[in-house]
Amino acid sequence: MIMKRSRNLSLLVFVFFLVIVFVTFSVISVEARKNRIKKSKPHNKHHQKDKSGNGNTSNSPGPATAPLPHYGSNPIQSTIFDVLSFGAKGDGASDDSKALVAAWKAACKVNGATVKIPSQFKFLIKPITLQGPCMPSLVLQIDGTLLANPKVGSWSKSSLFQWINFKWVQNFTIQGTGVVDGQGYGWWSTSNQQMYHIQKKSKHIPYNKPTALRFYSSNDVTVRDIKITDSPQCHLKFDSSRGVKVDNITISSPESSPNTDGIHLQNTQDVEIHNSNIGSGDDCVSIQTGCSNIHIHHINCGPGHGISIGGLGKDKTIACVSNIIVEDISIQNSLTGVRIKTWQGGIGSVKNVSFSNIQVSDVKVPIMIDQHYCDKNLCKNQTGAVGISGVKYDRIIGTYSVQPIHLACSNEIPCTDVDLIDIQLKPSTGFGGFHQALCWNSYGKSQAPLLPSSIDYCLGKNGVPVKRNQVT
Structure with missing residues (x-):
């Protein structure tokens, strides 16, 4: 009995000792935390002051904002x-x-x-x-x-x-x-x-x-x-270039201004010219040697000399032009409508050319191939020429004031694979009656309607002129 009571007393003393140890440790921890807070306050205050750079302190809690990167005087x-x-x-x-x-x-x-x-x-x-x-x-x-x-x-x-x-x-x-x-x-x-x-x-x-x-x-x-x-x-000139787009521009100079081509292309490929108004003293668009994959459409041209390929082959030079599409064009008060011109004695070719849906008004010669081009009073006759083949004229309609068609191909190298389809050209008001179409050494095929009727005699086949059925 005495031993049991002594054992209980020892257990009670041990529990009391543990409570005292726990309380003592807790008080020490709280005091230590208070001391850390007191020491940290002056440090934070000094840090904020350095950060602002102007002596002002910040009352907002949390860490200081990181500095912005330096971009110079103009950040953007x-x-x-x-x-x-x-x-x-x-x-x-x-x-x-x-x-x-x-x-x-x-x-x-x-x-x-x-x-x-x-x-x-x-x-x-x-x-x-x-x-x-x-x-x-x-x-x-x-x-x-x-x-x-x-x-x-x-x-x-x-x-x-x-x-x-x-x-x-x-x-x-x-x-x-x-x-x-x-x-x-x-x-x-x-x-x-x-x-x-x-x-x-x-x-x-x-x-x-x-x-x-x-x-x-x-x-x-x-x-x-x-x-x-x-x-x-x-x-506007493009020389030795590729991937050209001209859209919705206006070019203007007087009809009397010499050699003022609107747009001039030379040694240039992959071109689109459209939705523009061009009036000048020379060609609205001039396509020279080294040009291919040219698409010209929805152009209002005049005054001027129309849409021209050339002159090509001057001074016996080599000239090559191919893959030209000219369509949906309005030409008025112009020397020519759609024209190909080459100098005698040149070398090279013009091929795969299409002129379609061309509306002409008071144009002297709406359709022209001139392989005897000369910018002087007299040029010396020469053999050889830039070859012309695969040229289509489709739906050329309107009025002329001198001659409806002038196809003057080289004596040595004829124009071949020329198509005349739906050509309806009447004389301008006050000009008089119909005039003859001129075709020299040009071969291909024609398709009605054709006006004037002389177009029926224009193109030859296998070297022999062929008369088509007249369409009235």
Whole structure:
């Protein structure tokens, strides 16, 4: 009995001892935690003060915000390069050439950049070259007016071929609501006597006249919506380029302005020109050697010389043109409608050409092949010629003022596989009666309706002229 009571007492003492140990440990832990908090407060306060850099403390709990990465003075790089920001005046009198070139060079390094020519300003630009290669998707946004120098004598000899020259650009677009004004009237009216005085002053005679906009060795180029006026010579030229699109542009110069082609293609492939108005003193569209896969459609042409292939083979050179489609065209007040012209003595070929759905009004000669082309009063007869084959004329309808058809093929190499389908050409009002179609050394087939009826006699077969049934 005594031993049992002693054992219970020992157990009670042991439990009491454990309680004291537990309470003591808890008090020590609380005091230690309080001391840590007191020590940490001055440190946090000092840290916030250094972070702000201006002596203000932050009362918000939680860790300090991480510093922002450093981007320089402009965190977000702009893709708009306005020429006014590069020193252009835009008053139409100051030379803004350097500003445009500087904006171009800056934009050239940025993906998707735009060089901006703002509206309501006129920028006088001397002959310049805007050169690539550049980053993709570069845009020249022309909403204002670019002016060429109208003083013929102020142009240097090295700048007589082009005014604004684009070289080695890819994936590039010109667009906008603005005007490219070549101010070419001084070039058109310059007489030989004036040329003599210019030569004495500037040491050269500008027989060559500059093109307004010229692309050289460029790919995937688009020109849309702008207006090009009064170029000294050609308005828009593509040379040694590929993947060209021209859409909804206006080209305008007087009928009397010499050699002012609207669009000139040379050694260029894969081209689409459409939805545009072109009037000039020469060809609305000129297709020269080295061109293939050209599609021209929905064009309003006139005044001018129509849609032309050539002249090809000058000075016995080699010239090749193929795969040309010209369709849905309106031509008025023009020297010719659709034309192929070659020089005597040339070498090469024109093949696989289609002219269809062409509406002509008061056009002197709507359909023409001229293999005796000569830009002088007299050219020497030569053997050999650029061969012409596979040319189709389908649904050429309207009025003429001189001759409905003029197919003057080479004496040495005839035109072959020529199709005349649904040709309906009447004389213009006041011109008189029907005139004969002329066909020389041209062979192929025709299909009614054909008007005038002389078209029935036009084409030969196997070297012999063939008369089709007349359609009234």
